Amino acid sequence: MATQQSQSIQTLLEAEKEAAKVVQRARQYRVQKLKDARSQATKEIEEYKRLKESEFQAFEASHAGNTQSSQTAVDQETQIKLQEISEAYYANKDQVxxxxxxRVVLVKPELHRNLKKAS
Incomplete structure (x- = not known):
């Protein structure tokens, strides 16, 4: 009976070792799948970034002319306004x-308004 118990214990130990190996393989498989999923996700993210970057570059290139022409128009308008202001200054500076x-030279001396009320 001792040999049968010893053999049963040995069988249980072997089964436990086999189960530990199966669990270890399952963990390794899970870890490998996670690594594969991460690398795949990274690749997809990089591809998406490249796509959006190329779309942005195309959009920027198509609208770059608009900003340059707008800047030129604003610069021209600014020069015109500066010219108008300068002309108005030179035309009115003597009058001002x-x-x-x-106003400074012609002083009309008057009593203070509070002094008038008191008398």
């Missing part, structure tokens, strides 16, 4: 200086 001098 004269008005300022009149």
């Amino acid at each position: 200086v004269a008005k300022l001098l009149d």
Whole structure:
């Protein structure tokens, strides 16, 4: 009976070792599948990035002319406005200086408004 128990224990130990090997293989398989999935996902992400980058480059190239022409138009408008402001300055500067001098030089002495009310 001792040999039968010993043999049963031995069979159980062998079965346990075999089960441990199966579990280990399953873990390795799972780890490998995860690595494969990650590498596949990385490849897909890189491909998607390249696609979107090429779309962006095409969009930017098609609209680059619009920004340059808009900038040219804004620059021309700015030059025109600066010219108008300069002309207005030179046309009115003598009148403005004269008005300022009149205000500074012509002083009308008057009593303070509070002083008038008190008397």
